[in-house]
Amino acid sequence: GNSVTQMEGPVTLSEEAFLTINCTYTATGYPSLFWYVQYPGEGLQLLLKATKADDKGSNKGFEATYRKETTSFHLEKGSVQVSDSAVYFCALSPPGGGSQGNLIFGKGTKLSVKP
């Protein structure tokens, strides 16, 4: 079946450090891949997405590349800020069309950035 595995947190970094949060998936065909972010006290927000192999999603300095060969969608940022402290969720939407409602989420990775 379809599943998402992401690195367990919490991840604690100093400001301006490089961030990588690993995410791998299992799916048949070509799913769409997403990263969502949840800031304290708020709902999940779409951070970036990629819908086909080799696509790179980017937003707010974050990037993730859809790697079919390694079934991965790792999230990266070159220089994190305190304001990036949040929980990050990797998710996939199975191939074959249909609503995004079929989102399958990873467990989430909590990131804490210290000044």
Place this chain on the structure above:
Amino acid sequence: GAVVSQHPSRVICKSGTSVKIECRSLDFQATTMFWYRQFPKQSLMLMATSNEGSKATYEQGVEKDKFLINHASLTLSTLTVTSAHPEDSSFYICSAEAGFQETQYFGPGTRLLVL
């Protein structure tokens, strides 16, 4: 951006009682709303999908008679946990989709504790 609210944010109830959780899209009409459940340190699990004016579609293993969903308008969906038990204690999150395969906008979640 689009905003989705949930009410209440936290609720404590006695075992055997029913609890209603509201999900509202504040600045857009949601053709589809989704209800998720999240256990501590676990992924968000889709419980059901609701379309305005029609019956909700429940995921396998979710009791439709226990988790009643009503999507009465394009801006409001409600989830009623009937005859709640301690094992129903969880974090319930809704999301709303403006159009078919559009981005989902998530609410901040409702934490339910059943004593």
